[in-house]
Amino acid sequence: MGRKCSVVGCHSTVGLHYFPQDLDFRRQWLRVIGLGESCELPPYAGVCKKHFTRDSFANLMEFELGFAKKLLLKSEAVPTLGLPQLRKELPALLPSQPGDFGRQSEVSEQNND
Ligand SMILES: [Zn+2]
Numbered sequence: 001m002g003r004k005c006s007v008v009g010c011h012s013t014v015g016l017h018y019f020p021q022d023l024d025f026r027r028q029w030l031r032v033i034g035l036g037e038s039c040e041l042p043p044y045a046g047v048c049k050k051h052f053t054r055d056s057f058a059n060l061m062e063f064e065l066g067f068a069k070k071l072l073l074k075s076e077a078v079p080t081l082g083l084p085q086l087r088k089e090l091p092a093l094l095p096s097q098p099g100d101f102g103r104q105s106e107v108s109e110q111n112n113d
Pocket residue numbers: 005006007010011012047048049050051
């Protein structure tokens with residue numbers, strides 16, 4: 001039984017960090033990794049370290065120097081790297097297709113899947 005990164009499109013099984021216990025914060029993670037806020041996660045679900053910036057870790061220095069066996073995430077860290085493209089992040093600058101003119105892509109903060 002291996003754990004696997006919960007980020008959509010990522011299949012990493014190493015360097016996983018558990019989801020936060022705090023529900024709101026957990027929803028935020030779910031949203032940014034492309035699963036949707038209401039997604040049910042198995043208790044062992046995690047997100048691999050690839051999705052966190054270096055300053056998301058509380059002890060990166062110690063870890064890299066070999067003093068710490070395990071990387072610790074800061075309590076406020078949110079995955080930001082290597083994430084699936086979220087619809088809400090599509091820039092309005094993209095040249096619109098002629099046929100698409102006037103078509104609004106309505107995107108809300110709600111999970112509307
Ligand atoms: Zn991952």
